[in-house]
Amino acid sequence: MRQLFSPGRVVLLLFFVAAAVLPLVVDPRGHLLRVAAMVLLFAAMAQSWNIVGGLANQISLGHAAFFGLGAYTSTLLFLKLGVSPWIGMFAGAVVAGVAAALLSIPTFRLKGHYFALATLAFAEVMRVIANSWAGLTGGPVGLSIPFMGTQPAYFAFRAVSSYYWAILGLLVFVCIVFQLLARGAIGYRLRAVRENENAAEVAGVDTFRVKLTASIISAGLTAMCGTVFAQFTFFFDPDSIFSLAGISVRMAMIAIVGGLGTLGGPIIGALFLIPLEEVANAYLSSKAAGLSQLVFGLILIAAILIQPRGIMAFWPKKRRAARAARSSVAPAQAAAKGA
Amino acid sequence: MLQALVDGLLLGGVYGVIATGLSLVFGVLGVVNFAHAEFLMLGMYVAWFAWRYLGLDPLIGSVLSFIVVFAVGYGVQRTLIQRVLKAPPAAQVFLTVGLLIVIENAALMVFGSDFRSVSVPYQVEGYRLGDIFIGAPYLYAFIAAVILAAALWLFLDRSWMGRAIRAVAQDPMAATLVGVDTGRTYGLAFGLGVALTAFGGAVILPYITVSPTIGGQFVVLMFTVVVLGGLGSVAGALAGGIMVGIVQSMSTLIFPIQLQNLCLFVIFIAVLALRPQGLIKGA
Numbered sequence: 001m002r003q004l005f006s007p008g009r010v011v012l013l014l015f016f017v018a019a020a021v022l023p024l025v026v027d028p029r030g031h032l033l034r035v036a037a038m039v040l041l042f043a044a045m046a047q048s049w050n051i052v053g054g055l056a057n058q059i060s061l062g063h064a065a066f067f068g069l070g071a072y073t074s075t076l077l078f079l080k081l082g083v084s085p086w087i088g089m090f091a092g093a094v095v096a097g098v099a100a101a102l103l104s105i106p107t108f109r110l111k112g113h114y115f116a117l118a119t120l121a122f123a124e125v126m127r128v129i130a131n132s133w134a135g136l137t138g139g140p141v142g143l144s145i146p147f148m149g150t151q152p153a154y155f156a157f158r159a160v161s162s163y164y165w166a167i168l169g170l171l172v173f174v175c176i177v178f179q180l181l182a183r184g185a186i187g188y189r190l191r192a193v194r195e196n197e198n199a200a201e202v203a204g205v206d207t208f209r210v211k212l213t214a215s216i217i218s219a220g221l222t223a224m225c226g227t228v229f230a231q232f233t234f235f236f237d238p239d240s241i242f243s244l245a246g247i248s249v250r251m252a253m254i255a256i257v258g259g260l261g262t263l264g265g266p267i268i269g270a271l272f273l274i275p276l277e278e279v280a281n282a283y284l285s286s287k288a289a290g291l292s293q294l295v296f297g298l299i300l301i302a303a304i305l306i307q308p309r310g311i312m313a314f315w316p317k318k319r320r321a322a323r324a325a326r327s328s329v330a331p332a333q334a335a336a337k338g339a
Numbered sequence: 340m341l342q343a344l345v346d347g348l349l350l351g352g353v354y355g356v357i358a359t360g361l362s363l364v365f366g367v368l369g370v371v372n373f374a375h376a377e378f379l380m381l382g383m384y385v386a387w388f389a390w391r392y393l394g395l396d397p398l399i400g401s402v403l404s405f406i407v408v409f410a411v412g413y414g415v416q417r418t419l420i421q422r423v424l425k426a427p428p429a430a431q432v433f434l435t436v437g438l439l440i441v442i443e444n445a446a447l448m449v450f451g452s453d454f455r456s457v458s459v460p461y462q463v464e465g466y467r468l469g470d471i472f473i474g475a476p477y478l479y480a481f482i483a484a485v486i487l488a489a490a491l492w493l494f495l496d497r498s499w500m501g502r503a504i505r506a507v508a509q510d511p512m513a514a515t516l517v518g519v520d521t522g523r524t525y526g527l528a529f530g531l532g533v534a535l536t537a538f539g540g541a542v543i544l545p546y547i548t549v550s551p552t553i554g555g556q557f558v559v560l561m562f563t564v565v566v567l568g569g570l571g572s573v574a575g576a577l578a579g580g581i582m583v584g585i586v587q588s589m590s591t592l593i594f595p596i597q598l599q600n601l602c603l604f605v606i607f608i609a610v611l612a613l614r615p616q617g618l619i620k621g622a
Binding site for chain 1: 419422427429436440441445446447555558562570598600604607613
């Protein structure tokens with residue numbers, strides 16, 4: 001906490017303030033506010049992913065599993081037992097945390113491609129279960145949340161702005177958790193694991209426990225985003241909520257395009273990508289099906305080839321070297337580290 | 340029971356060839372190609388167009404699929420994959436995932452979203468062996484797969500190019516020293532890998548319809564096969580393919596059809612966890 005007012009924090013604080021007053025300035029029923037809410041939600045999701053993907057460098061392609069678990073847990077608790085989604089949100093986080101812990105047992109030794117494959121398969125398992133266990137999940141039809149007007153106790157509002165502020169609150173919460181983890185002892189251990197797992201183990205880091213803690217927290221936060229998403233959109237189905245390209249890859253991509261392992265990365269990535277996609281959808285989807293998704297894929301490829309460290313790498317700062325050393329996507333750094 | 344075993348074997352042989360391509364790419368380039376199943380889709384479309392406009396049976400059109408997709412794969416490797424060969428896994432994973440999204444949606448734009456199938460005279464025919472019924476399209480696809488697997492083995496074992504590919508897989512530096520152009524060899528290996536998969540896609544066209552999203556149905560299947568056989572092992576992928584084919588058709592005896600894939604996923608995660616080097620080592 002040496003630099004309470006470092007330039008980065010001031011910018012971030014200004015961003016949050018600007019985001020908080022946005023609904024007062026724009027048309028509260030307009031499309032713009034919905035898009036802004038999606039930007040914040042995806043920033044929160046990407047930040048949750050960033051805890052595992054950025055700090056520990058475990059590339060997960062299956063975070064849609066936790067996102068969907070969050071959405072299903074809170075929605076089913078509400079529909080079947082009448083439990084408020086506010087409580088369901090935390091129940092969902094617990095369910096996802098347990099799932100993450102169970103998944104860690106067989107996958108904690110896996111790295112790189114193997115970890116990505118295992119997590120991808122896990123999300124697919126969830127999708128297949130949600131599709132076929134129709135008695136509980138409603139099957140491929142999906143679940144709808146009934147419209148109830150404004151009932152704050154049940155996370156139901158008439159105005160988009162209320163959801164917007166709830167999502168903003170969630171984003172701030174996720175960012176604080178990320179920063180605490182990154183700056184705290186666990187952050188140093190995670191980075192040690194990332195740079196050289198064997199060396200970290202020898203130095204006395206309980207690598208399994210560190211990774212387990214990170215993945216449970218990451219999964220829990222992702223599940224909370226899932227609940228908020230379900231409340232905000234009123235409807236979801238297995239194929240969209242457990243989607244590889246739509247959720248898992250998008251979360252990771254936002255963090256990577258913004259800057260892997262950095263606090264600002266997911267926010268910048270979401271600010272850049274979600275409106276871009278929205279524009280692409282509005283102007284291109286009428287021309288040909290698939291064109292906007294095609295653009296999405298091309299951006300991903302371009303981002304990897306042009307600047308694998310993301311937009312944050314352009315941040316002018318004296319401590320950029322220190323930041324860069326912590327980012328491990330760029331091969332040059334890895335080489336420099338080894339030298 | 341025996342019927343399921345035979346069905347599984349016939350399916351599995353084709354899965355083997357499809358997954359061999361993926362395994363070859365990993366074995367030589369060290370890159371897990373998440374976009375691999377999209378080349379299967381491209382192969383199916385080439386064969387479909389060959390059938391529709393040239394009147395070629397998909398079994399013959401598969402040769403065309405092989406050639407066209409080989410060329411596409413060579414180009415993709417030289418322009419894109421080559422640049423991330425030395426990058427960390429994250430960059431490789433997301434480059435190929437990006438490629439997956441691009442190819443799938445490009446196909447959606449060009450071919451439209453409708454399902455296309457071919458009609459061939461032997462589609463509903465079959466052979467009877469005692470109590471066992473063997474569907475003709477399944478049998479022919481299996482035979483084509485076996486022929487291609489044999490040809491691949493001959494190529495890798497006997498030809499200069501094949502030896503160069505194996506040399507680069509073992510030690511790129513040493514291969515360069517003895518005069519192998521590693522860059523071109525990587526391109527050839529990638530082209531060959533996706534072409535094998537495209538061939539596999541073409542020969543199953545008589546019993547599977549093609550659409551731009553068909554790749555998604557094969558992604559996990561392919562990776563399960565490859566992981567079972569050991570990533571990078573060509574012979575392992577063939578054996579893994581047959582195993583997965585048998586597991587898949589056996590599981591339909593016990594589980595409802597929609598849980599068939601679930602069975603595969605569970606095996607997949609279990610194998611990754613217990614023996615990430617694959618059940619079969621070698622090659």
